[in-house]
Amino acid sequence: MSSNHTSRWAAALKRSEGPAYMAIADAIAADIQSGQLTANQKLPTLRVLATALDLNFTTAARGYAEAQRRGLLAARPGVGTVVREQVRADPVRRPQASSLIDMTMNMPPEPRDAALIERFRDGLASLQRADPYDLLRYQEFGGSHEDRAAGVRWLAPRLPELVTQRVLVCPGVQGALLALFTILARAGDAIACEAVTYPGIKGIATHLGIKLIGLPIDDQGIDPEAFGALCAADPPKALYCNPTLLNPTCATMSLQRRQAIVDIARRHAVPIIEDDAYGFLPAQSPPPLAALAPELTFYITGFAKHLGAGLRIAYLCTPNVRYTARVQATLRTTSVMASPPMITLATRWIDDGTVVAATSAIREESRHRQDIARRVLKQAQYVAHPEAFHLWLSVPQPWNRIEFAAHLRSHGVGVVVSDTFTVSGGAPEAVRVCLGGASSREDCQHSLEIIEDAIEQHPTLASRVM
Known part of the structure; x- marks a missing residue:
């Protein structure tokens, strides 16, 4: 094979604004289309290619792999990599730099399970058969007895002693958190939480004038000694925590x-505000704090991470009926009520098993995507859980988190820097990567490959070799 080919490819790499391995595949496709490469023609070995293009071996290998995925090349034992005899007429390309793969929103993956999708369609169709005025009227604030009872049935594996009098149906977890912060603290008061935690409570606290006190955390969440010292000195009005699959660090408290x-x-x-948004994702996890201390724990979970964020239905469990009435009155003031059509769907999907089926499918898809992360992120240091759909990735020197995130975004991948989650202390050099935002496993792998390539490269060299 002539060196003219690799010279053209090197020039194409310099012109490209996308990842180098994509540019290699593009250059091969162009040469095949122009007749510069012909059927069965042998291509350079990976080491020769990497040397000629001044790339690392991994990037060169991904270039050939991408060309094979498009149906341009074939690997033949004993021969090497050759041009296919019949090239696909319309090879499918992965998203380009201008098409962002959003790994910022921590949404669950959407399993392409035909039976599950049919369940969703049946549920949505059932709304058309309902009396429309039943869905358009004001309903009981906090949900009807039947809808609360459905929540109790869903939560029974986590909270077996729960009763309907302590349950309220809310318009999403964020709405429930707003109501609790409003009840438990006033402007100027303090609520303790993880030093790196779910950013939604930062907005609520700022809105209400409440001070957040970030407690040190480790791989099991909040440090008990730090919490004890704070309480001994000046007890906060409440403790907020995310004890299972903490967003963003994936930490889970042991029993x-x-x-x-x-x-x-x-x-x-x-009082404890337990945000169990991810509680049903692990096949096995310790009991909620609300099961250990029901008399002082406000427990919240919903469908955003177990089914889909668009349903906007959550369940808030209070320590006693007196608090149920107070929270109910606050919810009436802040949000009036959850959407009746969505409550109707939620109750139906609890009773017919759709919620359990969806959670199981999301759990299984998350396992597959975490497997992809383990295969691709060979140079990365990160924390994850086999059944979570996000990971907490340490940014290696000489990158810093801001430059790293900006570089990834310029190459079509969005991630969230640690500053978003940090309540106190310096923000760690880390980013949260959400595996559910990519619409397919292929897109997920593509994005992770871009991240891995960035990790392997010095920031000043990344624009040349990517």
Whole structure:
């Protein structure tokens, strides 16, 4: 094969604004279309290609792999990589730099399960058969007895002792959190939380004038000693925590850690706001704090991470009926009520098993995407969980988190920097990567390959070799 080919490819790499391996595949496609490459023609070995293009071996290999995926090349044992005899007429390309693969929103993956999709369609169709005025009227604030009872049935595996009098149907987890922060603290008061935590509460606290006190965390979440010291000195009005698959670090409190946190909160009479948004994702996880200390825990979970964010239905469990009435009145003020059509769907999908089926499918798809991450992110240091759909990736030197995220965005991948989640202390050099935002496993792998390529490269060289 003539060196003219690799010279043209090198020039194409310099002109390209996208990843180098995509530019290699584009250049091969152009040469095949122009007749510069012909059927069965042998291409350079990967090491020769990497040297000629001044790339690392991995990037060169991905270039050939992308060309094979498009149906341009074939690998023949004993021969090497050759041009296919019959090239696909319309090879499918992956998204380009101008088409962002959004890995910023922590949405669940959407399994392409035909039976599950049919369940969704049946549920949506059932709304057309309902009395429209039943869905258009004001309904009981916090949900009807039947809708609360459905929530109790869904939550039974996590909270077996729950009763309907302690459950309220809310318009999403964020609405429930707003109501609780409003009830438990006033402007100028303090609520404790993880030092790196779900950013939604930062907005709520700012809106209400509440101070957040970030507690040190480790791989099991909040440090009990730090929480105990805070409570001994000046107890906060409440403790907010995300004990299962903490967003963003994926930390999950062990049973021992949960018991330690509960003991401290009970000793100092500090109410707990337990955000269990991801609680049903792991096939096995410790019991909620609300099961260990029901008398002081406000428990919240919903369908955003277990089915889909568009339903906007969550369930809030209070310590007692007195608090149920207070929260109900606050919800009436802040949000009036959850959408009746969505509550109707939620109850139906709980009762017919759709919620459990959807959660199971999301869990399985998350496992596949975490497997892809393990295969692709060989140079990366990150924390994840096999059944979560996000990971917490450490940004290696000499990158910093801001430059790293900006570089990825310029190459078509959006991630979230740690500053978004940091309540106190310096923001760690890390980014959250959401695996569910990519519409397919192929897009997920493509994005992770771009991330891996960036990790392998010095920032000053990345624009040349990517």
